[in-house]
Amino acid sequence: MIEMENVHKVYDNGVTALSGVTTKIEDGEFVYVVGQSGAGKSSFIKLMYHEEVPSDGKVQINHVDIGSIKKRQVPYLRRSIGVIYQDFKLLPKMTAYENVAFALEVIEENPRKIRRRVMEVLDKVGLKHKARFIPAQLSGGEQQRVAIARAIVNNPKVVIADEPTGNLDPDTSWEIMRIFEEVNDTGTTVIMATHSREIVNTIRKRVIAMENGQVVRDEHRGEYGYED
């Protein structure tokens, strides 16, 4: 469960990104975060995996106040959250297999278990046959699937995606969304910031709409609700 209580975020350069956000996301939910550029979506998401800390207010994940956890505890927080980016952030010199295995190596997982688990996840995202390909040999959609595999390989409770379909064509986007739905079906919370009216209006889920650093709308099975 993720809870935000009157969260403010002001960056060092004086820009106010969030001003008084209060919301609650239950385990297993699927949530879209929508809003125009600069509305505070990215800050909202970055707070959840401790890339940023709130200037004021409280961010709690499973009743732990992550604004006040110690620096050395951050790695453990991150291990319970999978993050996916618009630009994939894969390591260019490593194969798909190695990119996914990397996430388990850094948490010192047993090598035999790594092999088994990585193939399992690559199979899940439909890329088992391309395990030995490096990112440059894969299409955008395939790269994003590798990134998703990396995010879910250690069974996180929460998957956070920051505009995961932003760089992909519509057909590929639907493939990615299908994978997210499957991930969500296994009980994983999915939080996704997006600009895609089509996706939000077709696959109906909870929608949190942001404007000027505040939540202006929060409805289940909501609509995108903006002019493009």
Place this chain on the structure above:
Amino acid sequence: MKISTLRRHVREGAKNLIRNSWMTVAAVGAVTTTLVLVAAFLILILNLNQVAENIESDAEIRAFLELNTNDEEVESIGNEIEGISQVTSYEFSSKEEELENLIDDLGEEGESWELFEQDNPLNHVFVIQTEDAEDLSPVADQIGQIDKVESVEYGSATVDRLLQFNQYARYIGIGFIAALLLTAIFLISNTIKMTINARSEEIGIMRLVGAKNSFIRGPFFVEGLLTGVIGSIIPVTAVLVGYHFLYVNLNDRLNFEFIELLPWNPFAWQLSLMLLGIGAFIGIWGSVMSVRKFLRI
């Protein structure tokens, strides 16, 4: 840390050294240059130290008594000397013994001195040892004050100057070595930093998937260690071969009692081990320092 993790760190560290071969050459070069200079200074300083120790342990005070001193007075002077706390040992040498020593020392020439056996012009002497060479001067002053002591001698000017020189040489040498090491660490750190931008992405992703700082540092540690060890190969060889050469050729020429080079075995080995240690230390420090910036937040 698990064995598989350790193996991974070693593999990654070695891979990085090979992948960035020009950087490796630069960093290893910095270590090599530093260690060669450090070795030269250490050989100089440690040998000077040895010389100083020899002089210090040889240093003694000779107190000459007035010619008319009788046996009772000799005894009471002896007691007074014994009472000085810095004195470790003392010995009385009568004027007859002094004359004999003199005649022995001078050999053939000394025979002419045998004439003096009837009318000995020499003084009774107390020979005094102190714990530290620094005590020589104050103890000598104190003994000089004693009644019936005519004069005191402790080779003051030479010893003082030598000790002084040695002290300065030590300070300057240590300062120089410290400066060298810092420069080397800085050089290595900067060299590795040049390649780190390519690796910052990897570090970013490591952090994202929950790697601990110690894990991220792992390969850098290995890289630094290898840089240091490889960098010390040439200096260690140079010390083992060069010092042998120096020892064999120079020791015979420096034929003074108190100047003697430290023997090749074990000194060259000890120095080599020390260089290896210093190399590893600056390598690791430099390398780990280069990654520090990425581990904040």
